[in-house]
Amino acid sequence: MPNFSFLILYVDNPPKSAGFYADLLGRPVREQSPTFAMLPLSDDTMLGLWSRQAVEPAATGAGGASEIAFTVADAADVGELHREWAARGLAIAQAPTAMDFGTTFVALDPDGHRLRVFAPGAGS
Structure with missing residues (x-):
C-alpha cells in the first residue's frame, strides 16, 4: 500500500500562500514557482500549493472547500x-x-x- 506523504490545496497565488503557511507554521518553503509551492507539514508530509488556474486536469468545485x-x-x-x-x-x-x-x-x-x-x- 502506498504511503500518504502529500496534501495539495488549490490556491489563487502559490507564492503568497506559501508565505502565509511558512509564517504561520514556522516552516521553510522548500520549492516555489509562479504556479506551485511546497513546504513540510511534518517530517513525513508535505503541503503543496498549486495554482487553481494551472492545475492539470482542471479543478472543479468551489475554492476553499478543504x-x-x-x-x-x-x-x-x-x-x-x-x-x-x-x-x-x-x-x-x-x-x-x-x-x-x-x-x-x-x-x-x-x-x-x-x-x-x-x-x-x-x-x-
Missing part, C-alpha cells in the same frame, strides 16, 4: 493558538468550541481553506 487539521495537547492550547492566530489577522470561522471529538476552533487561510485546531477528547 480542511487541514492540527492537533494540540489540550483545550488551553486550543485557546492560546486561537488568540495568536486571531491576533495575526486570520479570519476565524469558529471560535473555540467543545464538540463530540474535543475542543476545536477553525481559522481560514487566504483562499478560504479551513484550518482546524483541536485537542482530542478535551471537549467531550
Whole structure:
C-alpha cells in the first residue's frame, strides 16, 4: 500500500500562500514557482500549493472547500493558538468550541481553506 506523504490545496497565488503557511507554521518553503509551492507539514508530509488556474486536469468545485487539521495537547492550547492566530489577522470561522471529538476552533487561510485546531477528547 502506498504511503500518504502529500496534501495539495488549490490556491489563487502559490507564492503568497506559501508565505502565509511558512509564517504561520514556522516552516521553510522548500520549492516555489509562479504556479506551485511546497513546504513540510511534518517530517513525513508535505503541503503543496498549486495554482487553481494551472492545475492539470482542471479543478472543479468551489475554492476553499478543504480542511487541514492540527492537533494540540489540550483545550488551553486550543485557546492560546486561537488568540495568536486571531491576533495575526486570520479570519476565524469558529471560535473555540467543545464538540463530540474535543475542543476545536477553525481559522481560514487566504483562499478560504479551513484550518482546524483541536485537542482530542478535551471537549467531550
